[in-house]
Amino acid sequence: MTSTFLPDKRTGRDAGPPPPATDRARSRARRRALNWLTAAGFQLPALVLFMGLVLLPMLFALYAAFFRWGGFGMPSDYIGGENFTRLFQDDVFLGDLWRCLVLVVLSLVIQLPFALAMAVLLNQRMRGRAVYRMLFFAPYVLSEAITGILFGMIFAPDDGFADQVLGKVGLDGLGGEWFADPSTVMATLFLVMTWKYFGFHMMLYLAGLQAVPRELTEAALIDGAGPWQRFRNVTLPLLAPTLRISVFLSVIGAIQLFDLVWVTTAGGPDHHSETMAVTMFQYGFKRYQVGYASAISVVMFAISLVFALAYQRFVLRRDLEGATTTMRGDAK
Amino acid sequence: MAVPLLYAALSGFKSTDELSRNPVGLPESWVTSNYTQILGSGDFWRLIGNSTLIAVGTTVLVVAVSALSAFSFARFAFRGREVLFTLFTMGLMFPFAVAALPLFLLLRSLGLLDNPLGVILPQAAFGLPMTIIILRGFFRQIPGELEEAATLDGCSSFGFFWRVLLPMARPALGTVSVLAVVTSWNNFFLPLLVFTDAQWWTLPIGVQQFQGQYSAQYAKVFAYLVLAMVPALAFYSVAERQLVGGLTAGATKG
Numbered sequence: 001m002t003s004t005f006l007p008d009k010r011t012g013r014d015a016g017p018p019p020p021a022t023d024r025a026r027s028r029a030r031r032r033a034l035n036w037l038t039a040a041g042f043q044l045p046a047l048v049l050f051m052g053l054v055l056l057p058m059l060f061a062l063y064a065a066f067f068r069w070g071g072f073g074m075p076s077d078y079i080g081g082e083n084f085t086r087l088f089q090d091d092v093f094l095g096d097l098w099r100c101l102v103l104v105v106l107s108l109v110i111q112l113p114f115a116l117a118m119a120v121l122l123n124q125r126m127r128g129r130a131v132y133r134m135l136f137f138a139p140y141v142l143s144e145a146i147t148g149i150l151f152g153m154i155f156a157p158d159d160g161f162a163d164q165v166l167g168k169v170g171l172d173g174l175g176g177e178w179f180a181d182p183s184t185v186m187a188t189l190f191l192v193m194t195w196k197y198f199g200f201h202m203m204l205y206l207a208g209l210q211a212v213p214r215e216l217t218e219a220a221l222i223d224g225a226g227p228w229q230r231f232r233n234v235t236l237p238l239l240a241p242t243l244r245i246s247v248f249l250s251v252i253g254a255i256q257l258f259d260l261v262w263v264t265t266a267g268g269p270d271h272h273s274e275t276m277a278v279t280m281f282q283y284g285f286k287r288y289q290v291g292y293a294s295a296i297s298v299v300m301f302a303i304s305l306v307f308a309l310a311y312q313r314f315v316l317r318r319d320l321e322g323a324t325t326t327m328r329g330d331a332k
Numbered sequence: 333m334a335v336p337l338l339y340a341a342l343s344g345f346k347s348t349d350e351l352s353r354n355p356v357g358l359p360e361s362w363v364t365s366n367y368t369q370i371l372g373s374g375d376f377w378r379l380i381g382n383s384t385l386i387a388v389g390t391t392v393l394v395v396a397v398s399a400l401s402a403f404s405f406a407r408f409a410f411r412g413r414e415v416l417f418t419l420f421t422m423g424l425m426f427p428f429a430v431a432a433l434p435l436f437l438l439l440r441s442l443g444l445l446d447n448p449l450g451v452i453l454p455q456a457a458f459g460l461p462m463t464i465i466i467l468r469g470f471f472r473q474i475p476g477e478l479e480e481a482a483t484l485d486g487c488s489s490f491g492f493f494w495r496v497l498l499p500m501a502r503p504a505l506g507t508v509s510v511l512a513v514v515t516s517w518n519n520f521f522l523p524l525l526v527f528t529d530a531q532w533w534t535l536p537i538g539v540q541q542f543q544g545q546y547s548a549q550y551a552k553v554f555a556y557l558v559l560a561m562v563p564a565l566a567f568y569s570v571a572e573r574q575l576v577g578g579l580t581a582g583a584t585k586g
Contacts, residue, residue, distance in 0.1 A: 035410060036410045036411060039410040039413075040404075042400045042401060042403055042404035042408075043404050043416065045396075045400060046400065046401035046420075047401075049397055050420065050423065050457055050460050052457070054457050055419075056438070057438060058430060058431050058434075061430060061431065071437065135334055137568075138337075138568060139333070141518075141568040142564055143519075143535070144520055145518075145520040145539055146535075146536060146539055146564075149557060154336060154339070159351075159352050161336075161355055164352075165355065203576050256427035258521060263520070263540055277429035280429055281432070285525070293433055294433060297430040297431075298430070301427065304427055305425060308425045
């Protein structure tokens with residue numbers, strides 16, 4: 001008893017908690033380290049792949065954008081922001097921005113409402129509903145290349161399907177050069193985009209509509225609300241999260257549009273259907289101005305990112321929790 | 333909606349001559365040679381084979397790697413988890429076109445041009461964000477008691493993942509696999525960059541080349557387009573549920 005008197009005080013001050021507690025803390029730390037290592041081990045393959053083939057190339061594009069560089073060897077001719085100033089004086093690139101905006105607006109005011117109307121229609125109990133769903137969604141599974149070539153032939157001047165049909169019904173005047181005329185190329189392109197992508201949005205809306213509880217619309221019906229009122233005041237607000245996601249995807253898709261343009265017009269005639277990605281491809285892989293092309297990449301990414309962050313911050317924020325919790329019920 | 337597809341299918345049975353006289357109606361006499369010629373050539377089947385190889389490779393890789401990562405996100409509380417997850421979700425916004433140039437240079441220096449791995453690896457890497465997000469959501473629903481029980485029975489983390497979680501997650505794995513197959517099958521940009529040698533071309537590239545080569549013979553090109561659509565549409569009709577389920581799940585989760 002007496003022998004423990006002094007040493008006991010010292011252990012209290014210098015060695016921290018009494019021996020059993022130290023052991024516990026140490027084993028807890030060890031367990032936590034082990035836990036971290038296990039978790040990290042599971043993450044490692046994904047991280048290596050993602051870092052190496054997604055993040056690293058992105059960062060390199062950011063670096064290369066500050067050089068005059070043809071793509072051979074390492075970039076060495078540093079020119080600061082010159083690529084960027086050149087970009088914003090380049091008529092083709094400014095045109096890309098304008099065309100991107102046009103596509104975004106057209107998608108939002110024509111494509112999405114159309115998709116919504118079809119979704120509401122197909123949500124009713126009707127004959128052949130499943131067939132229509134399959135049919136409308138099918139274009140989404142076809143590759144952009146195949147879709148583009150198909151429509152390139154349909155809209156070929158004179159012997160294309162579109163012109164011939166118009167000719168047969170005596171509307172020759174309406175037909176025309178379609179993809180080949182600067183004044184109609186964007187409208188034609190938008191038509192093809194709508195064919196290809198509206199089924200996708202329609203499917204999203206259908207999934208959202210399934211989640212609208214029937215009792216709510218029935219209750220509104222009993223309260224004497226007409227079809228339009230029921231849609232406007234009950235269905236639409238409940239569909240809002242889905243709508244916001246679909247708007248998001250639609251805008252991001254328009255910013256990054258490449259394949260469909262590349263196989264139909266490759267940006268022509270005379271740059272009138274060029275998108276940012278097409279311009280980037282032209283400079284990077286055809287004209288070997290890789291530094292300049294990288295600057296286009298960077299601007300494209302910046303636009304996507306700013307839009308995505310702003311959208312997430314102001315529009316999507318409250319949806320995400322709700323969406324993930326409802327999804328837990330759906331995903332089986 | 334179906335008009336362009338029907339038109340193409342019918343046109344494939346016409347001769348190019350007839351196509352200009354009679355664009356809309358049924359073929360006067362059903363010419364099958366357009367279709368049979370293509371089916372009889374080895375080129376077409378090689379394209380299908382390449383597309384299949386690349387789609388399967390990409391799918392196996394992206395699903396395996398994502399499952400490990402999603403498991404760790406769903407089941408472990410570790411330092412840096414949220415940062416890492418945010419990094420992956422941001423990947424959803426990275427346009428492929430942005431990385432295309434440096435990626436091309438990287439693949440060139442690794443000697444992966446004209447090599448199927450040059451398409452498989454980047455496709456898998458860009459598929460990670462969506463796959464991880466969907467799988468993580470699914471793994472989180474599996475009750476923690478199961479893991480405790482497995483641990484008590486002497487199961488390691490990986491043992492639990494391999495023997496309990498993956499078999500249970502089969503529907504979710506099916507969904508992400510179908511998504512990965514479709515995305516890979518339709519990819520145009522990356523194979524266009526990576527494959528200069530016709531031996532490795534995938535279906536979308538082959539179609540584009542064929543159209544360039546026979547641009548005057550409309551009926552032939554239509555037949556080719558239709559045959560190129562068949563695998564995708566067939567796959568879609570079989571896997572429709574998984575595909576639609578996956579797209580809506582991924583989309584509503586942002």
